[in-house]
Amino acid sequence: MAIGSIIAVYFIVWWICLFAVLPFGVRSQAEDQSIVPGSEPGAPTRSRMWTKVGVTSVLAAIVTPLLLWGLSNPLLQQYWR
Numbered sequence: 001m002a003i004g005s006i007i008a009v010y011f012i013v014w015w016i017c018l019f020a021v022l023p024f025g026v027r028s029q030a031e032d033q034s035i036v037p038g039s040e041p042g043a044p045t046r047s048r049m050w051t052k053v054g055v056t057s058v059l060a061a062i063v064t065p066l067l068l069w070g071l072s073n074p075l076l077q078q079y080w081r
Contacts, residue, residue: 001068001072006064009064010061013060013064014056018053021055022052024052026044027046028043028045029042029043029044029045030042032045
């Protein structure tokens with residue numbers, strides 16, 4: 001598989017993993033009893049975005065080779081037909 005295709009698959013897997021990781025550990029302002037005036041009470045107090053980006057990158061780096069292996073495995077290709 002060409003390097004451009006692998007990068008494209010990683011990019012798509014990364015975004016899917018990001019949406020799966022985003023809700024982990026989020027506490028709303030209402031839950032923490034620290035509502036900022038003028039903001040939505042359901043807004044997160046701390047988003048910890050850099051941590052989630054790191055976790056997403058590691059998770060995508062694990063999932064992408066597994067996905068590419070599954071797509072190129074002859075036994076699985078025979079099963080899917």
